[in-house]
Amino acid sequence: MEFKTDIQKKVTLVGAGPGREDLITIAGLRIIQQADVILYDALVNPKLLDHSKPGAQHIYVGKRSGKHSISQVEIHKLLLECALSKNRVVRLKGGDPFVFGRASEEIEYLESFGISVEVIPGVSSAISVPGGQGIPLTKRGVSTSFWVMTATTKDGSFSKDLQLAAKSSATLVILMGVRKIHQIAELVRDYRSGLTPIALIQNGTLPTENCITATLNSTEKVFKTIDVSQPGILVIGDVVADHASFYDEEIQRVLYSYL
Numbered sequence: 001m002e003f004k005t006d007i008q009k010k011v012t013l014v015g016a017g018p019g020r021e022d023l024i025t026i027a028g029l030r031i032i033q034q035a036d037v038i039l040y041d042a043l044v045n046p047k048l049l050d051h052s053k054p055g056a057q058h059i060y061v062g063k064r065s066g067k068h069s070i071s072q073v074e075i076h077k078l079l080l081e082c083a084l085s086k087n088r089v090v091r092l093k094g095g096d097p098f099v100f101g102r103a104s105e106e107i108e109y110l111e112s113f114g115i116s117v118e119v120i121p122g123v124s125s126a127i128s129v130p131g132g133q134g135i136p137l138t139k140r141g142v143s144t145s146f147w148v149m150t151a152t153t154k155d156g157s158f159s160k161d162l163q164l165a166a167k168s169s170a171t172l173v174i175l176m177g178v179r180k181i182h183q184i185a186e187l188v189r190d191y192r193s194g195l196t197p198i199a200l201i202q203n204g205t206l207p208t209e210n211c212i213t214a215t216l217n218s219t220e221k222v223f224k225t226i227d228v229s230q231p232g233i234l235v236i237g238d239v240v241a242d243h244a245s246f247y248d249e250e251i252q253r254v255l256y257s258y259l
């Protein structure tokens with residue numbers, strides 16, 4: 001596997017970026033322009049497909065939680081079929097293909113049939129979505145590291161890494177955790193102050209983007225009416241206080257609690 005910008009190989013995995021159309025890389029866009037077929041995920045901005053050449057085939061292979069969708073095994077078979085019948089196959093994935101993207105499984109499957117795969121990295125939502133909201137993941141004197149995690153593991157259980165990370169002083173970045181937001185806050189509160197800031201950013205970098213901030217103590221109240229069907233990222237740590245609305249919202253909440 002190599003990072004190259006021209007297609008000489010059969011399948012190219014391309015990171016589409018976090019959502020906004022122009023947050024794909026130039027290399028990724030060039031490959032899309034050359035593709036004969038593009039298999040794309042649910043969180044890929046469909047406007048990117050408009051850049052493909054006339055006659056290029058677009059196949060949706062999205063998997064969104066709670067909805068009936070194509071299995072990973074079916075995606076593998078479809079990729080193989082396309083690789084055997086088309087010249088230039090692009091597998092377009094949200095963010096970066098190697099961040100919770102199951103890229104390794106697709107590469108291993110294709111390579112087991114002798115098909116070469118190349119990867120064009122993408123801008124991961126894990127870093128760019130908080131950044132787009134003005135939340136730095138590291139900040140001198142505030143946070144020297146960050147952990148990017150998923151809340152849920154393969155068997156549906158809570159990730160043990162969350163506990164380990166909560167014990168550290170790192171900024172926590174949690175993907176696929178919107179449905180477990182209250183459990184997450186409760187767990188982190190066992191190790192950190194209840195006044196620790198937390199942000200939920202949904203549909204980051206898109207016109208429908210929404211960011212809500214709270215403290216670990218106030219998540220039950222603040223995140224009561226969120227739409228859990230929308231993809232979101234949780235950021236926990238003092239860096240969240242850099243968000244433009246954090247102090248304003250907290251002051252409003254304290255004032256209203258006395259009314």
Ligand SMILES: C[S@@+](CC[C@H](N)C(=O)[O-])C[C@H]1O[C@@H](n2cnc3c(N)ncnc32)[C@H](O)[C@@H]1O
Pocket residue numbers: 018019043093094095096097098099100101123124125126129174175176177201202203204205206231232233
């Ligand atoms: C299967 S993971 C894929 C992550 C992707 N490979 C990346 O690097 O961004 C999907 C999760 O990423 C997060 N996510 C992706 N795009 C997002 C966005 N625009 N806004 C908020 N969260 C996003 C959500 O937690 C979502 O459930």
